[in-house]
Amino acid sequence: MCTAFVSFDPGSAVPVLLLAVRDEYTDRKWLPPGCHWPDQPNVTGGLDLDAGGTWLAVAPSTGPGGEPVAACLLNGFGHTAPPQQRLSRGGLPLIAASGEPITSAWLERYDPFHLIIARPSGVRVVSWSGSRIEDHELPAGLSVVLNDGVEGRAGAQPCPPYIRATMAARAAHFRARLQAVARPEPADEPPDVAWGQWLPIARGDGYRRTTRQP
Structure with missing residues (x-):
């Protein structure tokens, strides 16, 4: 299950904070964040070596007003694409980082997903x-995006009850912990300083999943 927390504070010096954990398909080979795409030399992200895409892409300036953009991908539940037409969802953050809109015209070739598109002026989640x-x-404020959508409210099928319960428990734990400490405003500092009290929480906070498959 992947989980992403988004803190949006328009009045902050750092309006958007994004914390995301990718813990699906962990056996896929990958490379650390870098500029891996010659046709998008300004985009930074981790490289999925199986399909050539990414799960998180960042571009310094693109789209409306030339704002920086970060695009984060979570897999979703629902109807999968026909195998003979399927495209890798890892291409979607690169499309978003280019400033191209995500439209329904060609989405039937992708399996279900939730794509967070964050700019200093606001954050959107496109779900398919x-x-x-x-x-x-x-x-x-603080929002969470799960494999079952924004705040886990997509109600997608099929999503086994124990999976939904596990996602809800994880979201509740980390939301309470993040809200209980000061919101950081990361600057040009080492991560241990820049992320303040959020960093040990983002590193796992000692959380252990308790919900088990029946």
Whole structure:
């Protein structure tokens, strides 16, 4: 299960904070963040060596107003694409980082996903169920995006109850912990300083999953 927390504070010097954990398909080969795509030399991200895409892409300036953009991908539940037409979802963060809009015209070739598109002026989550596209603008404050969508409210099928319960427990634990400490404003400092009290929480906070498959 992948989990992403997004803190949006329009009045902050750092309006958007994104914490994401990728813990699916961990056996896939990958390379650390870098400029891996010659046709997008300004984009930084980790490289999926199986399909050539990424799960998190960052570009210094693109899209409306030339704002920086970060695009983070989570897999979703729903209807999968036909195998003979399927495209890797890892290409979606690169599309978003280029400034190109995500539209329903060609999404039938992708398995379900949730794509966080973050800019200093606001954060959107584009969700595709395999048959329907939804576009959510996140409010100010702390939001969580799970494999079952924004705040786990997509209600997608099939999603086994124990998986939904596990996602909800993880979201509740980390939301409470992040809200209980000061929101950082990362600057040009070492991570241990820049991320303040959020860093040990982001590193796992000693959390252990307790919900088990029946």
